[in-house]
Amino acid sequence: MALKCGNIFVNLPVKDLDRTKDFFTKIGFEFNPQFTDKNAACLMIGDNIFAMLLVEDYFKTFTKKDLSNAANTTEVILALSAESKEQVDEIVNNALAAGGSPSNxxxxxxxxYSWSFQDPDGHLWEVLYMDPSNVQ
Known part of the structure; x- marks a missing residue:
């Protein structure tokens, strides 16, 4: 039997947690208050998909490695599926209006169809729609 996990939690370091929460709220996301405090915010992406946005000093308690500066290096591209091309545009336009930067x-x-943006910390987010009639 193949290994299957119930949830995915992506951990991302952030410089200013309040700014980051405001940014993602303006895009239309919500946070789980059970896992949100002064050091972390649990961004709810999907039923089983979450991004833990951790203040850099707190993030450092989980690793012995140096943190990359997402404004200068790419550590990961977070890809989100959308329900339509229009929703891709809506999400990215909301991100840009909320203070995000263009990516591709x-x-x-x-x-x-895909389009991408950078959040205020420089993390890359790609939003894509794939026509289900073309999925084999």
């Missing part, structure tokens, strides 16, 4: 221009392959 929109790409339309016909069967798949």
């Amino acid at each position: 221009d929109p790409v339309d392959h016909g069967f798949m």
Whole structure:
């Protein structure tokens, strides 16, 4: 039997937790208050998908490695699926209006459409829609 896990928690270091929470709230996301305090905020992405946004000093307590500066290096690209091309545009436009930065221009392959942004800490977020009639 293959290993299966129930939830995914992506941990990201942030410089200013209040700014980060405000940014993602303006995009339309919510936070789980049970796992949100002065050091961390639990961003609810999907039913079983969460991003733990951790103040840098707190994040450092979980690792012996140096933190990368997401404004200068890419440690990960977080890809989110959307329900339509219009929702891709809505999410990215909301992110840009909330203080995010452009990443890549929109790409339309016909069967798949994507667009990306950077959050205030420079983490890369790609939003994509794949036409289900083209999934084999």
